[in-house]
Amino acid sequence: MLRLRLLTWDVKDTLLRLRQPVGESYAAEARAHGLQLRPEALSHSFREAYGAQSRRFPNYGRGQGLSSQQWWGDVVKQTFRLSGVHEDGVLTLMAENLYRDFCSAHNWEVLPGAAETLRQCCQRGFRMGVVSNFDNRLENVLSQCNLRHHFEFVLTSEDAGFAKPDGRIFKKALRLGGVPPEQAAHVGDDYTRDYRAAQAVGMHSFLLRTAGQGEEPEVPPEHVLPTLSHLLALIEKG
The missing domain is CATH 3.40.50.1000 (HAD superfamily/HAD-like)
Known part of the structure; x- marks a missing residue:
């Protein structure tokens, strides 16, 4: 032993x-703001945005002075931008909501x-x-x-x-x-x-x-x- x-x-x-793929969670958040986006496209955009951010700012930007909330906010916004959403106010709101939602058993x-x-x-x-x-x-x-x-x-x-x-x-x-x-x-x-x-x-x-x-x-x-x-x-x- x-x-x-x-x-x-x-x-x-x-x-x-995760209870569901990231793209499904992001699509649900987009729907709450009147945006119809395909979950598969959002999953693809997320992988691209997450990969680029991880290479540029490893470990949530810990060594470069970012907070993890800023780091994730940029990933969320870039995910939606890659899927065609460019309205800053909506991007900020969705980023805040998703950061909070991924902090829970939800x-x-x-x-x-x-x-x-x-x-x-x-x-x-x-x-x-x-x-x-x-x-x-x-x-x-x-x-x-x-x-x-x-x-x-x-x-x-x-x-x-x-x-x-x-x-x-x-x-x-x-x-x-x-x-x-x-x-x-x-x-x-x-x-x-x-x-x-x-x-x-x-x-x-x-x-x-x-x-x-x-x-x-x-x-x-x-x-x-x-x-x-x-x-x-x-x-x-x-």
Whole structure:
């Protein structure tokens, strides 16, 4: 059995997922302002705007003096501009509304098995924390989705100043948890940012891989979670 004291968790697509595609949420907001826009086109515009903003201002512009609200506001406005909306007042209003909406359970849902797995891990006495490439709304999102109470700390990339796979965010989590890396394991769904990055600082690592995802050859089967419900059995076997 692995001698683990601390479990750290990714959030998006590990514990929570969006209730609907981004384009659907943006189209609903546009309709509230009398604009008819196709969700698929908005999803495409969003990917383009988000990608460009991420390259220009990594980690929500944390190192360049932006707040995450400014960062996201620019992404939202650019998404709508790429879809043909150019009225500044409407763009500002939609950006404010969507920033607020994505801070609540209105747009997020808990993945199957997540709440039960977290509860069981707490019962077994594991200390728990979050390590997520998220902005500072995450505390509120987790509270709204009734998961926050499971965690001793919530470490976002905006707060830390480093984004996964940068090892410094994991080292900060280990300091917050007060354990050496060999007594900690990280659970996430991204091979590079979660699985490999945690291993690189000496932590154990589990990769949530749902059916249909690509196979990365270097992941031993005892590190792969078909669902979160498999976690405790793998820890106890390890």
